[in-house]
Amino acid sequence: QVQVVESGGGLVQPGGSLRLSCAVSGFTFSGSGYIMNWYRQAPGKERELVAAIRSGGSTNYADSVKGRFTISRANAKNTVYLQMNSLKPEDTAVYYCKANYWGYDYWGQGTQVTISS
Secondary structure: OOEEEEEOOEEEOOOOOEEEEEEEEOOOOOOOOEEEEEEEEOOOOOOEEEEEEEOOOOEEEOOOOOOOEEEEEEHHHOEEEEEEOOOOHHHOEEEEEEEEEOOEEEEOOOEEEEEOO
């Protein structure tokens, strides 16, 4: 059974930084066949893909966060991170971690990120 648990959300001022964590159980990051994704959903908007990292190590980002956000993983901890810098009010959303493991999706419960002065 794959489980996904996010943490690290909170309230940050514009220009600040925050790091989200996503702990995964049920498969190991040292293996293959997975893609770890960060999505976000702002009020009244559709959920959008923010960043992804594949088992082979390649990454991709939404244009809106390129150069500000970095996705990474710690294989020993089976955890993926989203480092968010230069945060803007428009980054305010619930951030979700999704594990795609051999074609099956597993979502976390989400963590709120609010950017406000």
